[in-house]
Amino acid sequence: GNSVTQMEGPVTLSEEAFLTINCTYTATGYPSLFWYVQYPGEGLQLLLKATKADDKGSNKGFEATYRKETTSFHLEKGSVQVSDSAVYFCAPPGGTGGFKTIFGAGTRLFVKA
């Protein structure tokens, strides 16, 4: 069936380091893809999205490109800050497109000053 898989954490980086969190998908067709973020003690919120192949989503210095050739939607940021410490979730659409699971465990990012 359709699925989204992201790298396990935790990921620990120093401030200003480059961040990549891998996300790959298996799907028939090209569903929209989303990155959500959950800061400590807060609820989930959308970070960015891409609704079709070759789209690039961006927000707060984060980017992700929907690459159909590699079936990937990796999250990247050129220079992380301590305030980026959070849990990041790569997710398919909520319940459509034949995906049984919407959220996995996420990837926890720790950024050290």
Next chain:
Amino acid sequence: EAGVVQSPRYKIIEKKQPVAFWCNPISGHNTLYWYLQNLGQGPELLIRYENEEAVDDSQLPKDRFSAERLKGVDSTLKIQPAELGDSAVYLCASSLGGNAYEQYFGPGTRLTVT
């Protein structure tokens, strides 16, 4: 525009007692989700509504959990009786639905069963 509203924010009950959570989605959002989130884990879908119809309740433990969305707007999730293992954060989210639209999450209800 108001976001997804949930109440209560916190609830402490003894095991075997009933508990109910309420959610008011963003106006115009036809799709409503209830999730359970354990500490250090991602949200796990309990039930998804399209308007007033439950279109995916396969992960809802129906022996003790129930949910309703009678008029296709706000929704209630109930547990009766609660067990110690039900301690978690219960999240409500809403969406315009369909492939292209993201989910908007409420702040959650933190349930502690003692």
